[in-house]
Amino acid sequence: MARIIAIAAPIAILVSLGVGGTVVLQALKPKPEKAEEARVGLNVFAEQVRRGDLQISVESQGEVRPKREIVVAPQISGRISYVSPDFIDGGFIKKGQLLVRVEAADYELAVVRAQSTVASAEQRLARETAEAELARQDIEDLGLDNASPLARREPQLAEARASLDAANAQLKEAQLALDRTAVYAPFSGRVRERNVDIGQVVAAGQSLGRIFANDVVEVSLPLNDEEMGRLGLPLAFAPTAEHPGPEVVFSAMVGGIKRHWTGEVVRTAAALNTQTRQINVIAELKDPYGAGADDGAPMAPGLFVSAHIEGATIHDVLIAPRAALRGDDRLFIGVPDTGKLSIRKVDLIYSDPDGAYVRAGIAPGEYAVTSPIQAAFDGMNITVMERLPDGTIKTYEPKSDTDEGKTEETVMAVSGQEGTDE
Structure with a gap:
């Protein structure tokens, strides 16, 4: 028993010293500093919303045709x-x-024959006039009050006059044929x-x-109902001094050079096309071979041209990049201070490759996100980046809860195509 105690006692002392030393070391060990959790945010490109004017326009195409064209044909x-x-x-x-x-030989002969007929008719009328005068004197000498018209030679005189009128008509007809x-x-x-x-x-x-x-050429430009409304044109349009037709800029490649001509809308077609449900707007260009030509290049009939129709101007609208428009009425707005995505529903007026034009829903100076975002949701973490005019990229780092300053801005020079982390 004493032997066992002699062996176990040192072992117990060693174990106690080891456990105690471990506890002491753990107690004396400095506590590790807690590192803040790294913020995860999608890098997106954005452009500032600005105010400006909207010049509404519509694009169409059509073939140039002359306003007047006829078949030349003889009347004889x-x-x-x-x-x-x-x-x-x-x-x-x-x-x-x-x-x-x-x-003209045959028609000249016809004129001569007609002139002969007129001379004969004139001679006959003169003879009948003289005979009628003699008959009147005879009746007066005889004291007859009830002489018949035939005795007075009135029918004969009327016939002679009618024959002369017919002969004159034949002469005019022959002369007209000769002129033709x-x-x-x-x-x-x-x-x-x-x-x-x-x-x-x-x-x-x-x-x-x-x-x-x-002197004038015209182009039929098919437009749908939405485009007609955008231009403010009724279905039965005719220009007046108070409401002239919209200006139209035609363009086409002529001789390897892009040419432009400026005309105006003068009317609309009488009815809609039953197959396309569109209506043709007729635009004219005056003096296409003279003052209306582009540096001597006329807008000739048969040329197929593109047309840019200028509509009304809407002043003081909000303009965002077209790529920022999602669907028909939503914009993705990046908030640099918080690094959050804000999905806005806007009152869209019109959009084209140059931008999306909005009445309300956003404010000037806000950043419209142009980068594609999959599975986007309101409040999503993002990092807003802006490409400056000189080609550099400004990154807006959102400030944390402990930061007291403004949003940190980092500007770096880049080359090549812009990229987006997704």
């Missing part, structure tokens, strides 16, 4: 004896210019096509070619 038949050298595809013509002449052997341009313009040449026999009404006036 015959053989072509002359064709103007300007009467050719692409030729420029003037109002009153002779385009085509039909051989020459076909003149009814307006100044250009020739689209020519279908005849010298020596060809044509009939009345046969097409000799097509010409169009070059």
Whole structure:
């Protein structure tokens, strides 16, 4: 027993010393400092909301066509004896210019025959007038009071006068046909096509070619109901001095150069298109080959052009970047001080690639988030970053609960494409 105690006693003393030493060391060990939990926030790019004016506009497309275009046709038949050298595809013509002449020999003979008929009718009328005067004197000499009209030669005199009127009408008809052997341009313009040449026999009404006036061209621009409302145009629009038509800027590639022409809306079509449910707005450009041309480049018929229609101007609206618009009426706003995301419902007026235009729901100077955010929710932790005009990026670090200063701002220079941590 004494042997066992002699062995166990040292072991117990050693265990007691070890446990006591461990307790003492733990008591004397300094407590570790608590580190604040790192804040987790999504880095997003944002742009400031600003105030400005909204110029409402609508984009459309259409084909240029002349306002006046006709088929040139003779009113009489015959053989072509002359064709103007300007009467050719692409030729420029003037109002009153002779385009085509039909051989006039047959019609000149008809005029001579009609003149002969008129002379005969005049001679007959003169004879009947003299005979009627003699008959009147005879009746007076005989003292007859009830002489018949035939005895007075009244029917014969009326017939002679009618024959003269008919002969004069035939002469005018023959002269008119002779005048119509020459076909003149009814307006100044250009020739689209020519279908005849010298020596060809044509009939009345046969097409000799097509010409169009070059004083005005027009473009039919299809718009839907929303676009009509955006421009403030009624379905039956006609410009007045108080309410002129909206300005239209046409553009197209001509000769490898982007050309622009400025016209105006002059009317709307009479009815909607039953297939597209759109209505055509007619815009005009005056003097497309002269003052209306772009550095000598005309807006020629047949050209397909894009049209930018200027509407009304709405003053003092809030403008946010278009990329910040989520859905139809929501914006993501980043709050730099708190590092939180605020989802706002706004009163949207209009949006285009240049921005989203809002009446209310946001304030100038707030930061509209343009970066894509998945599963976004109100109050989400974010870090707002702003790209400055010089290409540097400013990062707004939110202040903690213990910070007394303002939001910390860090500016760093970057190159290449902007990135977003998600």
